Amino acid sequence: MGFTAQTQPWLKRNQGGKGEAVLLVHGIGNAKPGSYDFLIPKIRAGLGPNADKIPIYILYYDFINDWFREKTQLEKTLGDCEDWIQHRLAGEYGDAFNQVVAEVLADVIWPVLSLAARDAVQQAFAQQLQRMVMDGMAAGFPPDFQNISILCHSLGCLHTYEMLHRCVNDASLHLHPTDDGVRFANVIYMASPVQLIRSVAGGLGPLVPQGLACLEPGGLACPVAQTPGGDPRTGVKNWVAIAGALDPVGGYFFRRRLPWAYMDVPEKLPFGGQKSLIDAQDWLSVQSEAELRLLLSQALAQRKAGEVPLNDPHSWGDYIVRHQNQLEAWICVG
Amino acid sequence: MDLRRIILLVSVLGCALSQAASSPFTLTQLADSSLAADSLAGFEAVKPELHAKFRSAALSLKKMEARQDGIDFTDILKATSPQAFAEIPADLGKAMREMEFIKRVTLNELKDALVEKGVPAERIISLREPISAYQMAQLKNAYDESRNRLFRYEQRYGPGAPRLNIAEAGLAYLLQGLYPFGPNRKGPGPLEPVARYSTSWVLTYSEELEDIPRAFTVGALYEFGLRWYWYSAPDARPGFWGLLKPNFLSAGYAMAASNRPWFFLGNDESFDPGFFVDVGLIKVAMTFGDYSRVFVGKQFQFIPYLF
Numbered sequence: 084m085g086f087t088a089q090t091q092p093w094l095k096r097n098q099g100g101k102g103e104a105v106l107l108v109h110g111i112g113n114a115k116p117g118s119y120d121f122l123i124p125k126i127r128a129g130l131g132p133n134a135d136k137i138p139i140y141i142l143y144y145d146f147i148n149d150w151f152r153e154k155t156q157l158e159k160t161l162g163d164c165e166d167w168i169q170h171r172l173a174g175e176y177g178d179a180f181n182q183v184v185a186e187v188l189a190d191v192i193w194p195v196l197s198l199a200a201r202d203a204v205q206q207a208f209a210q211q212l213q214r215m216v217m218d219g220m221a222a223g224f225p226p227d228f229q230n231i232s233i234l235c236h237s238l239g240c241l242h243t244y245e246m247l248h249r250c251v252n253d254a255s256l257h258l259h260p261t262d263d264g265v266r267f268a269n270v271i272y273m274a275s276p277v278q279l280i281r282s283v284a285g286g287l288g289p290l291v292p293q294g295l296a297c298l299e300p301g302g303l304a305c306p307v308a309q310t311p312g313g314d315p316r317t318g319v320k321n322w323v324a325i326a327g328a329l330d331p332v333g334g335y336f337f338r339r340r341l342p343w344a345y346m347d348v349p350e351k352l353p354f355g356g357q358k359s360l361i362d363a364q365d366w367l368s369v370q371s372e373a374e375l376r377l378l379l380s381q382a383l384a385q386r387k388a389g390e391v392p393l394n395d396p397h398s399w400g401d402y403i404v405r406h407q408n409q410l411e412a413w414i415c416v417g
Numbered sequence: 418m419d420l421r422r423i424i425l426l427v428s429v430l431g432c433a434l435s436q437a438a439s440s441p442f443t444l445t446q447l448a449d450s451s452l453a454a455d456s457l458a459g460f461e462a463v464k465p466e467l468h469a470k471f472r473s474a475a476l477s478l479k480k481m482e483a484r485q486d487g488i489d490f491t492d493i494l495k496a497t498s499p500q501a502f503a504e505i506p507a508d509l510g511k512a513m514r515e516m517e518f519i520k521r522v523t524l525n526e527l528k529d530a531l532v533e534k535g536v537p538a539e540r541i542i543s544l545r546e547p548i549s550a551y552q553m554a555q556l557k558n559a560y561d562e563s564r565n566r567l568f569r570y571e572q573r574y575g576p577g578a579p580r581l582n583i584a585e586a587g588l589a590y591l592l593q594g595l596y597p598f599g600p601n602r603k604g605p606g607p608l609e610p611v612a613r614y615s616t617s618w619v620l621t622y623s624e625e626l627e628d629i630p631r632a633f634t635v636g637a638l639y640e641f642g643l644r645w646y647w648y649s650a651p652d653a654r655p656g657f658w659g660l661l662k663p664n665f666l667s668a669g670y671a672m673a674a675s676n677r678p679w680f681f682l683g684n685d686e687s688f689d690p691g692f693f694v695d696v697g698l699i700k701v702a703m704t705f706g707d708y709s710r711v712f713v714g715k716q717f718q719f720i721p722y723l724f
Contacts, residue, residue: 085571088560096539150574155586198593202600203570206563213560217553225542225549227524255602257559262517263552264524292594310525311518312467 088214091138093222101416102224107141110237114145129407133415142211144204151193151200195284198292208246209256227264232414236399240275248296251306260318261308269321269413273402274333279344305354315353322357329364329396368392447547448475451519454544458530471522474515566604568651573605584612609644611667618712625708636712640693642669663697673704
C-alpha cells in the first residue's frame with residue numbers, strides 16, 4: 084500500500100486543546116514525504132504560545148502523479164509539450180515565467196484530463212481529512228467542535244478547492260458540512276491557480292471530462308450545504324486567498340492582475356466573500372538602500388559583477404513567512 | 418422474514434464487529450439522549466416544525482428497537498456500506514434514515530439552540546455521545562472505503578501495473594466516461610482497452626513446420642482487446658490459490674502476417690486472424706489461416722513507445 088494517512092494525537096480539552104489542527108497541501112514539484120517538513124517550524128513560529136498544541140499534518144500526493152506518468156509512458160511527450168510551450172513563450176515573457184507556466188500546465192494535465200487521476204488524489208485527500216477528524220474525535224472534539232485549517236499552495240489549491248466541493252457532493256465520505264458537521268475553520272490559498280485552470284480548461288471545452296468543480300458555469304464558489312431546517316451553511320468559515328504581485332501562478336503578472344488567472348471568489352450568501360491579500364514582492368533579495376550600496380561597492384572592489392540573490396515569487400516558504408503574524412489570528416481559537 | 422435477514426446480516430458481520438471497537442450505545446440511548454438535548458434547548462419553541470419531526474424520528478427509533486429486540490446501531494451502520502445496501506431489511510433502512518435525520522438536526526439547528534441557550538460545549542458534547550459514536554463508526558467505514566478505492570487505483574496505475582502505449586492511453590482517455598472503463602464509486606472501473614503492436618512474441622508452434630525447433634522464432638502481432646482487473650483489498654490475506662490468481666487478464670483479437678511471423682506492417686500483406694490471452698505477465702496467442710500457429714510471450718516491449 085503506497086499511501087498511509089498521517090495520524091497525530093490532539094490535546095484534549097482538559098490538556099488545553101481547543102480542537103485546532105492544520106493540514107498543508109503542497110503544489111507543483113516532485114514532493115516526497117518529508118519534503119515540506121521545513122515549513123512546520125515557520126508555521127509554529129507564527130502560532131505564538133499555542134504553537135505546540137496544534138497538530139500539523141502534511142498531505143503528500145505526488146506519488147499518484149508518478150503512477151499516471153509511468154502508466155502512460157508519456158514523460159517524453161510531456162517533456163516535448165513543455166519544451167514547445169517554453170519555446171513559444173520565450174520570446175515574449177522570459178524563461179523564468181515560461182518555466183513556471185510550463186510546469187503548471189504539465190502538472191495539471193492529470194487532474195484536469197484524467198478522471199482516474201483526479202479521483203485517486205481525492206481519495207488520498209479524503210483519507211487524510213477523515214483521519215484528522217477521527218484524531219480530533221478521539222481527543223473528545225466532535226467534528227462540529229473542531230477547527231481544522233488547510234494551508235495550500237499552488238496546485239494544492241486546485242486539489243483543495245475540488246476536495247471542498249466533493250465533501251459537499253459526496254455523502255459517502257462523511258465530510259459533509261451539515262450532514263457530518265465538518266466545516267473547515269480556515270482555508271488559506273497561497274498562489275492559487277484555480278482561476279487560471281478554470282480559464283485554460285474551460286477553453287479546452289469537451290476535451291476536459293466533466294466533474295471539475297472549478298469549471299461550474301456559475302463561476303468559482305465556496306461550497307454550501309443546507310441544514311435540515313433549510314439554512315445554508317458554507318463548508319469553509321474563513322476563506323483567504325494570498326497572491327504575490329510577481330507570481331504568475333496566483334494570477335499576477337509584473338504587478339498587474341490578470342482577471343482570467345486571479346482567483347476571486349465573489350460574495351454570495353451565506354458566503355461572505357474571500358479575504359484577498361496581495362503580497363508586494365521584489366525580484367531582488369535586497370532589503371535596503373544600504374544593502375544595495377554594499378553590494379555595489381563590493382562589486383567595484385572585486386572588479387566583477389556582484390551576486391545579487393533573486394527571490395522566488397512562488398516560494399511557499401516565503402508566503403508563509405510573510406503572513407506568519409496573521410497565522411495565529413486565523414488558526415488559533417481565541 | 419425480517420428477523421431472519423437481520424440475524425443473517427449480523428452473523429455475517431459478526432467477525433468484523435467483534436474486531437471493531439463496538440459502540441456501547443443502542444438506538445434507545447441515541448433517541449433518549451437526543452430527546453434530552455431537545456428539551457434542554459427548548460427546541461420546540463425555537464423550531465416547532467423541525468422539533469416535531471425530530472421528536473417523531475427519535476420515538477420511532479425507540480419503537481423500532483423494542484420491536485427488533487435491541488439492535489446495537491453499529492449493526493445498522495455496517496449495513497450502510499454500498500455493497501450491503503441491497504441486503505438491508507426495510508426497517509433497518511428506515512432506522513438509518515431516522516438516525517441520519519436526528520444526526521443532522523443535532524449537528525445543526527439543535528446545536529445552535531443549545532449554544533443560544535448558553536449550554537457549555539462540554540455539556541453539549543456529553544449529551545451527544547451516542548451521536549458521536551455513530552459518527553466515529555461512519556468515519557471509520559468511510560476511511561476504509563477511501564483506502565480501498567486508492568488501493569484499487571494503485572493496482573491499476575501503480576508500480577507493477579501494466580503500462581499503456583500512446584494508442585491505449587488515447588483510448589482510455591476517450592472511454593473514461595463509460596462505466597466499466599472509468600472511475601465509479603468503488604474506484605477505477607474493471608476494464609482497460611488493449612491496442613498494441615508487439616514484437617516480443619515467440620512463435621513456438623506452426624502447423625506449417627513439422628520440426629518444432631525450427632518453429633522457434635521471434636513473432637510480432639497486432640492485438641486488440643480488453644484487460645480485466647481483479648482488485649483486492651489492502652489488508653486482504655490471499656490463501657494459496659489467491660496467490661496464484663493474477664491481478665489482471667487480457668484477451669482479444671490478434672493478427673499476424675500470413676507469410677512471416679516476425680514482422681507485419683499491414684500494407685498489402687495478407688494476415689491470419691486469431692486471439693490472444695494475457696494472464697498476469699504471461700501471454701499466449703494463436704492464429705488461424707492456412708496454418709495454425711501458437712505464440713507465447715511476456716508482458717514487455719522491446720522498443721519503448723512503440724505500440
